[in-house]
Amino acid sequence: MLQIQHICKEYRTGKLVQKALDDVSLNLRDNEFVAILGPSGSGKTSMSLFTALSLSFNNLRTKKARTLLTSFAGSIGIIGISLILSLSTGVNNYIQNVEEDTLSEYPLQIQSTGMDFTSMLSADSGGSEDEEEAGEINVIQMVTDMFSTMDSNDLESLKEYLDSGDSGIEEYTNAIEYSYDVVPQIYLQKDEDVRQVNPDTSFEALGIGSSSSSSSMMSSMMSTDVFYEMPEDTDLYMDQYDVKAGRWPERYNECVLVLTSGGGISDFMLYTMGLRDSVELDKMIQQFINEENVEVPEDMGTYTYEDILGITFKLVNSADCYEYDEQYQIWRDKTDDTEYMKNLVDQGEDITIVGIVQPSEGANGALLSAGIAYPSDLTEHVVQEAENSEIVQKQLEDHTVNVFTNEAFGEESSQSDFDMNSLITVDERALQEAFQFDESAMTEGLSGTFDFSGMEGIDPGTLDLSGMLDLGSITLDLPEMPEMNLGDLMSSLNIQVTAEDMETMISGLMEGYQAYAQENPQADYSQLGTYFLNYLQTEEARTILCDSVKDIMAQNGTITVSGDQIQAMFQEILAGYQAYAAQNGYTDPEMFDDYLLEYLQTEEAQTILERWGGEIFQTNGEVWVTQDQLEALAGNIAAGYQTYASANGLPDPAQIDDYFMEYLSTEDAQQRLTQGLSTMIDTGSLRDQISQSMEGYMQELMASYSGTLGQALESQISSAMEQMMTQISSAMETAMTQAIAQIGENLQSAMNIDAEAFSNAFTVNMSGDEMAELFMSMNSTQDATYENNLRTLGYVDFDTPSGIDIYPKDFESKESVVNILDAYNSRMEAEGKDEQVITYTDVVGSLMSSVTDIIDIISYVLIAFVAISLVVSSCPLGRGSSSYQAPLFSPL
Numbered sequence: 001m002l003q004i005q006h007i008c009k010e011y012r013t014g015k016l017v018q019k020a021l022d023d024v025s026l027n028l029r030d031n032e033f034v035a036i037l038g039p040s041g042s043g044k045t046s047m048s049l050f051t052a053l054s055l056s057f058n059n060l061r062t063k064k065a066r067t068l069l070t071s072f073a074g075s076i077g078i079i080g081i082s083l084i085l086s087l088s089t090g091v092n093n094y095i096q097n098v099e100e101d102t103l104s105e106y107p108l109q110i111q112s113t114g115m116d117f118t119s120m121l122s123a124d125s126g127g128s129e130d131e132e133e134a135g136e137i138n139v140i141q142m143v144t145d146m147f148s149t150m151d152s153n154d155l156e157s158l159k160e161y162l163d164s165g166d167s168g169i170e171e172y173t174n175a176i177e178y179s180y181d182v183v184p185q186i187y188l189q190k191d192e193d194v195r196q197v198n199p200d201t202s203f204e205a206l207g208i209g210s211s212s213s214s215s216s217m218m219s220s221m222m223s224t225d226v227f228y229e230m231p232e233d234t235d236l237y238m239d240q241y242d243v244k245a246g247r248w249p250e251r252y253n254e255c256v257l258v259l260t261s262g263g264g265i266s267d268f269m270l271y272t273m274g275l276r277d278s279v280e281l282d283k284m285i286q287q288f289i290n291e292e293n294v295e296v297p298e299d300m301g302t303y304t305y306e307d308i309l310g311i312t313f314k315l316v317n318s319a320d321c322y323e324y325d326e327q328y329q330i331w332r333d334k335t336d337d338t339e340y341m342k343n344l345v346d347q348g349e350d351i352t353i354v355g356i357v358q359p360s361e362g363a364n365g366a367l368l369s370a371g372i373a374y375p376s377d378l379t380e381h382v383v384q385e386a387e388n389s390e391i392v393q394k395q396l397e398d399h400t401v402n403v404f405t406n407e408a409f410g411e412e413s414s415q416s417d418f419d420m421n422s423l424i425t426v427d428e429r430a431l432q433e434a435f436q437f438d439e440s441a442m443t444e445g446l447s448g449t450f451d452f453s454g455m456e457g458i459d460p461g462t463l464d465l466s467g468m469l470d471l472g473s474i475t476l477d478l479p480e481m482p483e484m485n486l487g488d489l490m491s492s493l494n495i496q497v498t499a500e501d502m503e504t505m506i507s508g509l510m511e512g513y514q515a516y517a518q519e520n521p522q523a524d525y526s527q528l529g530t531y532f533l534n535y536l537q538t539e540e541a542r543t544i545l546c547d548s549v550k551d552i553m554a555q556n557g558t559i560t561v562s563g564d565q566i567q568a569m570f571q572e573i574l575a576g577y578q579a580y581a582a583q584n585g586y587t588d589p590e591m592f593d594d595y596l597l598e599y600l601q602t603e604e605a606q607t608i609l610e611r612w613g614g615e616i617f618q619t620n621g622e623v624w625v626t627q628d629q630l631e632a633l634a635g636n637i638a639a640g641y642q643t644y645a646s647a648n649g650l651p652d653p654a655q656i657d658d659y660f661m662e663y664l665s666t667e668d669a670q671q672r673l674t675q676g677l678s679t680m681i682d683t684g685s686l687r688d689q690i691s692q693s694m695e696g697y698m699q700e701l702m703a704s705y706s707g708t709l710g711q712a713l714e715s716q717i718s719s720a721m722e723q724m725m726t727q728i729s730s731a732m733e734t735a736m737t738q739a740i741a742q743i744g745e746n747l748q749s750a751m752n753i754d755a756e757a758f759s760n761a762f763t764v765n766m767s768g769d770e771m772a773e774l775f776m777s778m779n780s781t782q783d784a785t786y787e788n789n790l791r792t793l794g795y796v797d798f799d800t801p802s803g804i805d806i807y808p809k810d811f812e813s814k815e816s817v818v819n820i821l822d823a824y825n826s827r828m829e830a831e832g833k834d835e836q837v838i839t840y841t842d843v844v845g846s847l848m849s850s851v852t853d854i855i856d857i858i859s860y861v862l863i864a865f866v867a868i869s870l871v872v873s874s875c876p877l878g879r880g881s882s883s884y885q886a887p888l889f890s891p892l
Helices: 049-062 064-105 143-148 155-163 216-222 267-272 278-289 338-346 376-387 390-397 428-434 453-457 486-491 499-519 528-536 539-556 563-584 589-600 603-616 627-647 653-664 667-677 683-723 725-741 743-750 755-761 768-778 786-792 811-830 843-874
Strands: 002-013 016-028 108-111 173-179 185-190 193-198 227-229 241-246 254-258 312-316 322-325 330-333 349-359 371-374 424-426 435-437 751-753 762-764 803-808 882-884
Touching: 049 064, 064 843, 108 811, 155 803, 185 338, 193 338, 227 376, 267 278, 267 371, 312 338, 322 390, 376 390, 390 786, 499 653, 499 667, 528 539, 528 627, 539 627, 563 589, 563 603, 589 603, 653 667, 803 811
Parallel strands: 002 882, 227 371, 254 349
Antiparallel strands: 002 016, 108 803, 173 803, 185 193, 185 312, 241 349, 254 371, 312 349, 322 330, 424 762, 435 751
C-alpha cells in the first residue's frame, strides 16, 4: 500500500492566493491511481530537477530490494524482446540470402518440351480405402501422370509476352535467361589428329552422349559434354566465384575453366583438354565393351594453372561439314571424311581458356557447373556464321524441301530412281575378255585325226567318174561355232564374284556332268566323233552315200574312179592343207571351211587337183550337183545316224542341250551350283538367275553344235558335191570327228577367267567413304523437319528459344512468378489458345516446401516466447505496502 500524506496545493489568480489542496492524505493500493482535478487556472505541479532526482534517489534507497527485483524482472522482458528481434532479423536475412542463392542455382525452368515432375514428387503414397481390398496392392499412378502432362511449350509466344513488359514479372526476378538449341562444334587439335570435344562423342559406343537421343530433354540428361553456356547476366554468378588465375571471358572466343568447390577437375576433362592422350580413354571404353578387364592408369598426374591457361580449341561451323554434290543435287555429310575434317578444323577459329575460377567459400550456391564455360556471345556468333552459309540460305528459302536429300519433307526416298551406273562403270569389252572361252583348248587333240581307212569298203566299180569336176565352183561354208560370250551371259546378273569362285563353280559343274555322263551313256558325248565315224563305216551309211552319189551321177553322166585313187588324192590334198595351215598359223576350227577353200584356190592345190583329175577322172560330160541333192544327202546321213545312235544306245547330238539341262536339274548339279554360289552375295536370289543364264547359254551352245552337225553335213557335202563329192565328204567327216570327239574332255579347260581383267572391267567412280557419304546423305530421314535441319546446321531463330530460366529474387517472389505464369495459362485457355498453354515444374518449390514449414514453426515458437516474456515482465513479483511521504509543492 502506498501512503501519501499532507499534500498541499496553492495557486494565484492575480494577487489572490487560493488553496487547491490543503493537508490531504491518501492511502493507495497496488494497481490503483488517483487523479486530482482542480478548477481552471489552478496550474500544474512542478519541481526542480534537483528535487526530483533527490526524491527519486531517496525512494530507490529506501526500497532497494524491491527496486532490484523490479529492474531484473523488467530486464528479462526487454532482453528477451531484443534477442528475439535481432534473431528474427538475422534469420530472415539469412533465409533471404539462401533463397536467392538457391534460386540462382535452381531457377524456374521452362523447356520447349514440358514435363511436370511435381507429379512424381507429390504422388499419393496410398490409395483410396474404399477401393482397397484384402490381399491387393494399390498402384500409384506416378509415371503415367507425369507423361500425361508432357507437351510442347510455345516458348515463342511466352517470350513475346515476358519481353513486352505487360507481365510485371521484372519486379520479382533478378534475371530472365533464354537458351537455344545451338551446340558449338568444338574440336581439339593435337599434332596431326583432331578430336571432337563438343558435343562429346567419347561414349557414343556405349549409347551415352548428347547425340544418342533426338529429344533435347533426354539429350541433356544423357550428355557427357563439359562445355556449356554461361548466363548472359554476369551478376548472377560472379559474386559466387573467386578467380584463381587469369580473368573472366571478355570476347566470344574466350572461355573459363570452372573448378569444383574443392578446387579440382574430373579426369575426363584431362582428355578433353588434351592433357592426357585420348587413345587411353578409347582403349578403356573398348575394353569395357568387350567385357574385358579395364586397365586404368595408376597416376593421373598433377597440373598447375599455367598448364591449363592458354589451352586452345578449334571452332567449326556446322554448315561447313556439308559439301554440295552437283551430280546428285544433295549435300553430303563430310564429318566421317578424316582428311576433310582435318583441313576444316585447321581453318577453324581459336577458342582459348583465359581464366580459372572456383566457388567462394561463403557462397551458398554455385550457378556454374564444373567444366568449361563460354559466354552467350559465342552462341550468337555460331548462329550468325551459320546464317551466312549457302546451305542454310537454301533451307531458309524453301520450308518444304529437305535440303540434304533434295526431297520434300515427309516423302519416301525415291531410291528406285537412283542410277547405279553412275557409281560403277563397266567395261563390257574388258568383261568379255575376262570371261573367255579358250577355243584352242576346245580343239586341242583334234589335229592329226584324218583317217580314211574306213572308206576302203566303198565299191569303186559302182561309181562312174569319167569327167573332171568343176572345182572352181566349190564353196565350203562350215557354220561357225557360236562364240561363248560370257559378257552377255553375265550382263543380266547382279553379282560380285572372284575369279577363284567362278572357276571352282564351273569346274565342279563340268566334273559333275562327266560323272553324270558315265552313269547315263546316252548323254556321254566324249566319244561322239568315234561313234559318228563308226556309223559312216556301216552298211547303212555306205548305202546312203553310194545311192546319193549314184543318183547325182545318173543325172549328170558316167564317171569311173577307183577307191585307192580317191584316197590317195585326198591324202595329198589334206597333207598340203596341213602344211599350208601350219605355215599361215591357221588354228581356229571355226574357220576351217574358209581356210580349206583358201588353200584350194592356191596354185599348189590347183596343180594337185588338175593332175589327179587328168589321171583318175573320166566323164562323158560335166557333173553338176544341185542344192536339193546336197540337202537330201545331208538329211539322209543325219537321219541315218540318229537311227543308228538310237539302235545302239549312243548319244544323239541333237539332244546334247537337253541332256545337259537334265543334269542341271539333278540333285548333284543343284548342290554344286549351291556350293559354287554360296560364297557369292545374295545366293538365294542369284541361283535362279545363274541357272537361267547357264541354261540359255548351254541351250544356245548345244543347239549350235547340234545344228552345226546337221548344217555342216548338209552345207559341206553340198559344197563338196559341187566340186568333188569324195573330197568334201572326207573333209567333213574328219572335221566333225575332230570337233565333237574332244568336246566333253576339253569343255572344262576351255573356260578361262582372267581375275585381273575381271577386276579391271569394273571401275568404281568414287571411294568407299564417298559412297558411304552419298548413301547416308540420300537416306538421311531421321528427324527430317525444317526446324531440325536448321538446328543441325547451327542456326536458330532467337525469337524461339528452347528454354527459359527465370531467376526469382526469393521464395515470395517465386510464388508471384508462378502466379503470373498460371495467370498466363488461364488467359490462353480462356482465349481458346490451348497450344500456347505452358507446362513447367516447380521442383524447388516442391523440395523447399518442408523447409518453409519448419521456418514457419520456428517463427510461431519465437512469437509465443515473446508473448510469454511480455506477460512475465508485466506481472508484480510480490505484494506488500509502502508509504510515501509526498512533498508539498508550491507553484512556481
